[in-house]
Amino acid sequence: MSGAVGFGIIGCGVIAPWHVAGIKGSSNARLVAVCDIIPEKAEKLAAENGNPRVYTDHRKLLEDPEVQAVCVCTPSGLHAKVGIDAAQAGKHVLSEKPIDITLENIDAFIAETKKAGVNLGCIFQRRTQPLWIAVHDAVQGGKLGKMVLADAYIKYYRSQEYYDSAGWRGTWEMDGGGALMNQGVHCVDLMRWIAGPPSTIYARCDHLVRKIEVEDTAVAAITYASGAFGVLEGTTSVWNAPGHRLEFHGEKGNILLEGERIVKWETEDGEGAPELVDPQAGSASANPVDIGKEGHRRQISDFAASIVEGRQPMIPGEEARGAVEFILAIYESSRRGEPVKLPL
Numbered sequence: 001m002s003g004a005v006g007f008g009i010i011g012c013g014v015i016a017p018w019h020v021a022g023i024k025g026s027s028n029a030r031l032v033a034v035c036d037i038i039p040e041k042a043e044k045l046a047a048e049n050g051n052p053r054v055y056t057d058h059r060k061l062l063e064d065p066e067v068q069a070v071c072v073c074t075p076s077g078l079h080a081k082v083g084i085d086a087a088q089a090g091k092h093v094l095s096e097k098p099i100d101i102t103l104e105n106i107d108a109f110i111a112e113t114k115k116a117g118v119n120l121g122c123i124f125q126r127r128t129q130p131l132w133i134a135v136h137d138a139v140q141g142g143k144l145g146k147m148v149l150a151d152a153y154i155k156y157y158r159s160q161e162y163y164d165s166a167g168w169r170g171t172w173e174m175d176g177g178g179a180l181m182n183q184g185v186h187c188v189d190l191m192r193w194i195a196g197p198p199s200t201i202y203a204r205c206d207h208l209v210r211k212i213e214v215e216d217t218a219v220a221a222i223t224y225a226s227g228a229f230g231v232l233e234g235t236t237s238v239w240n241a242p243g244h245r246l247e248f249h250g251e252k253g254n255i256l257l258e259g260e261r262i263v264k265w266e267t268e269d270g271e272g273a274p275e276l277v278d279p280q281a282g283s284a285s286a287n288p289v290d291i292g293k294e295g296h297r298r299q300i301s302d303f304a305a306s307i308v309e310g311r312q313p314m315i316p317g318e319e320a321r322g323a324v325e326f327i328l329a330i331y332e333s334s335r336r337g338e339p340v341k342l343p344l
């Protein structure tokens with residue numbers, strides 16, 4: 001056995017190749033096993049990637065002594081269930097976003113990993129990008145002065161065929177929500193990371209176009225704990241997918257982004273935007289696989305290092321919980337027709 005951390009991938013669907021590439025691209029990680037309940041999917045991924053061991057039951061993969069950590073790439077509503085099994089088998093767990101879809105499941109997931117003494121991390125690959133780190137550091141470092149407005153406009157497109165492509169998509173039970181819980185969760189996480197946690201939310205959500213249980217469109221008026229106000233809109237049903245626009249305004253400056261690009265960075269101190277070069281590209285606004293692989297590689301490499309060094313990973317479970325709580329508060333407000341206070 002080499003010194004690199006042995007990884008198993010559970011769930012060999014759309015996102016699994018990003019985890020394979022991240023493991024292969026990290027000198028401190030190696031791919032040991034893959035698992036899917038559909039044998040052909042696991043076999044195909046294995047055959048294309050150096051023939052790691054193939055399992056069709058994640059509990060069997062968890063008995064593999066060479067597997068030290070697992071990437072959970074199953075439908076969202078199974079992340080905590082599979083992850084808790086992994087923790088109980090003594091394996092470290094890196095979950096795809098969202099970490100799960102209910103706070104009960106997430107809290108049990110966090111508690112079980114703590115009890116087992118294993119690391120729990122969650123993929124939010126944009127947080128590794130120099131662009132978003134610079135915006136976070138500027139806002140949190142007070143460059144904009146007292147925050148006044150923090151807005152997110154998340155305008156994507158997913159066809160009915162996309163929702164019909166896997167039985168779990170667009171269901172409350174396994175997707176946990178739609179435009180926000182699946183696609184918008186990245187931007188919601190960025191808003192919470194950059195502008196801080198929300199304290200009150202008044203929202204309206206519905207499926208306006210697609211035949212799905214969950215929302216394809218949502219709007220929310222937000223008060224952040226900092227005292228700032230904000231608006232959040234999310235949809236997966238608008239023509240041509242304009243993409244996302246995140247805007248941060250303070251007493252002493254404004255930072256506006258379109259997609260992964262700064263369109264305005266002006267501060268009272270006159271410093272201007274930092275020079276940024278980043279190989280990560282793509283926003284998945286119209287195509288779910290239009291995302292660079294570098295973010296996953298950075299997080300997987302960090303996760304392997306966190307195991308070796310005995311420290312927390314870049315985005316631990318507690319941190320990933322915040323975006324789900326934010327979205328669940330939006331759903332709850334829409335359901336009740338009144339403002340909802342956080343923490344839930």
Ligand SMILES: NC(=O)c1ccc[n+]([C@@H]2O[C@H](COP(=O)([O-])OP(=O)(O)OC[C@H]3O[C@@H](n4cnc5c(N)ncnc54)[C@H](O)[C@@H]3O)[C@@H](O)[C@H]2O)c1
Nearest residue numbers: 011012013014015035036037073074075076096097098166
């Ligand atoms: N970080 C990102 O940008 C990003 C992008 C796409 C998807 N995701 C996330 O990745 C997860 C998977 O999404 P996807 O689009 O790859 O879905 P998918 O349906 O393409 O793949 C999921 C796979 O899990 C398998 N599976 C289901 N139950 C299983 C079980 N108990 N054990 C083993 N395998 C099981 C399915 O057979 C399927 O092959 C979701 O949580 C999604 O939110 C993240």
